[in-house]
Amino acid sequence: METAQDCGLSKGPCRHKETWWNEEVAEAVRKKKKKYGNWKKEKLAEAWKEYKRSKQNTKSIISLAKGNKRSKQNTKSIISLAKGKKQ
Numbered sequence: 001m002e003t004a005q006d007c008g009l010s011k012g013p014c015r016h017k018e019t020w021w022n023e024e025v026a027e028a029v030r031k032k033k034k035k036y037g038n039w040k041k042e043k044l045a046e047a048w049k050e051y052k053r054s055k056q057n058t059k060s061i062i063s064l065a066k067g068n069k070r071s072k073q074n075t076k077s078i079i080s081l082a083k084g085k086k087q
Contacts, residue, residue, distance in 0.1 A: 020065040028058040 032054045039047040 020062070020068070022065060025058075025062055025065050028054075028061045032058045 032051070035047070035051040035054045039051045
């Protein structure tokens, strides 16, 4: 009997969803990809500058989103420690 692994089939897409990924992050990534495509098509210095600005903006948005996630986790940890619960 063949298993999925023997046939070369995968279990499907990753079901793990990052908690920091939100609509704001998705929109920033979409804009960055669009500006990269524009640069690849046009090959102009101005298009490259726009892409670089968009890339920096996307990095900062992701960093903020990840920071918010961590601060929420830290708050939960502090509260549970204050209540005397183990993590």
